[in-house]
Amino acid sequence: MFFKYIVVGAGLSGSVISERIARVLGEAVLVIEKRGHIGGNCYDERNRHGIILHRYGPHLFHTDDEEVFSYLSQFTEWDIYQHRVLALIDGRKVPVPFNFTSMDILFPEALSKRVQEILLNHYEIGIRVPVLDLLNHQNEEVRFVARYVYEKVFLGYTIKQWGKRPEEIDPSVIARVPIVIGKDDRYFHDRYQCVPRYGYTELIRRMLDHPKIKLLLNTDFREIGRLQNGKVYVFDREFHGTLIYTGPIDELFDYCFGPLPYRSLKFDFEELEIPWFQEVATVNYPNDYNFTRITEFKHIHTVESKRTVILKEYPKDYEILKDVPCYPIFTTEARRSYEAYESLLRSFPLIIPLGRLAEYRYYDMDDAVARALRVFREKFHNA
Template sequence: MTEERILIVGAGLSGAVIGRELALQGHKVEIVDSREHIGGNCHTERDASTGVMVHVYGPHIFHTDDAEVWDYVNGFTTFLPYKNRVKTTSGGKVYSLPVNLHTINQFFGKTFRPDEARAFIEEQADKTIADPQTFEEQALRFVGRDLYEAFFKGYTQKQWGCSPTELPASILKRLPVRFNYDDNYFFHKYQGMPENGYTEMIGRILDHPNITVKLATDFRREEADGFDHVFYSGPLDGYFDYELGRLGYRTLDFERFTYDGDYQGCAVMNYGDVAVPYTRITEHKHFSPWEEHKDSVCYREFSRACEPGDIPYYPIRLVEEKAQLADYVALAEREAGVTFVGRLGTYRYLDMDVTIREALDTARLYLARKAENAAMSTFLNPPL
């Protein structure tokens, strides 16, 4: 295979994994990133004053059923056991999430066994809603008004900046209740945290003689001319200088504070009441339970509409955005020599394991297409 010059925009998980896979095959890879560090929103750094490993852009917890992806990340760092056990404060009391048998018994003052709890929740459900269309209808149909208003309504309204009556039912895909005492937030086979943070892991992925990384470097489309192919993990609308307008995102603001001791006794405390302006508080030393630190670094997390200059976190993907997205996809598919990847490049919310899986598959598809002298796809998985 002829050696090619590859440009990758973004030094997060997508760019790092694609870059390494292509570098291993002898291609020369240049990666540019507008930030002054690698890792994108997964960036971690150790706080100088407390020694705590901080998830700078909010917590990232690795969980997957994909054995190949699990083996891949463990090839670059040691993942230590971590299970996400979330608590929530609602109506002046603390409960366990996701809603489970303990939550139900505590909330309703009962001592239900699993079958009793299941029958009780079914009685609470609004059976008049045959075909839920909105988030609120979906929640009312499955858990009833009391649990919905305590654990879902306020948090969702703060997270998305609109009434749950305006959100599609698909956001609440499954019955959000467990009829046992399992309070592990995720259900995947492999769960853990990198021993020394994600930035170290991504740095090792990028550590190859065929990879050059340029930080604090903005990408301009005309700069792609000297390369054989571009993999772009920045915002899809940003690639086209927002000529069709900006796609809708939610962004996050963090109010960082330190505490002498243990602030809340857990890594994540949600706040379900609308009167509390933040959605949750994260205490970062609890994301590394194998370490001991006297002091804490905490984030109060606020969600709001993303504006120019903000970091986009969550694609909104409601009706208006999907129509605009279709126009951007049409523009992208007319581009030659560029593949859009990752959460921003495809305007889809992706967990880390899915991001890595798609990056591996994208690199392999590119190598296969080159071997066949065929054109590379604009998207591995179309955004719509």
């Protein structure tokens, strides 16, 4: 076979590793992608009014990782963008993560000031304190505010997002809900927060634009490849190179240890004949309506237009081969099945699993890039 490297999936993980193999090793790579487009879940496109839309939900790039930022900067110019989110709580829109401004909007002034003073005496300004810590605070008013945040900001959102009660969910999810000490209303606090000027698809297109990379869209690996007795067959011939697989690991093995559970989303885009719909890019609805949040894309990629586009996200159960697998559900059973797939994979030494679906992890974009760069270094370019 002509190609020494085959990469399944042209998402961010598959594209980074393909780019490295082509550019650093100078080797030819065949990239196989089952969708009709590159970019995986980071895919975005311009509508007829020039508004950039993220087809699989809003994607905000943020990282503290210098290497990831400088690597990606080879393929894009950036626009500075700091994400801000509001949540509709008891009919008022307040900043989340919950901070002193949110407190001032929702509580009587005297109570808000007293609680803020206690918090400022206990914690450094700017830090994010897990709500769980404050639920057990010695002061009754602090506990009251923490309980309110937990119930009104977190509980409803979590039940909608996961279709479960919080106690059925991994405790680390609850532990992460923060209250900000101060008025910093940015959603992320990483050093680099920005969006690629021409969108993620263009960034990834430039990454894959290399004479050594051949891209096959609309092709499911299962149509051209199969696994048998520790060997990989492609177009019915034994493949002796390296297969980097970024698709779902359970699908690769025909779900022999059962499907790995995911939560999915229904994405509902609406084009509106008004210039702006809401104050910030994302407004969360923890307690009202069936959707979790509304995103207005013009806030993320600014553009002059008399129209705007919003996206409502409706969480739903995941149906295999039909829905987009969005968020892994880390139950004990799921972890066990994943380990079974992982150990089966060890009998296929030519296959390297990479990315959020093959490794059954939640990776932010910077994590996915960092992971692909690391795998490249460790497996192919021992520096």
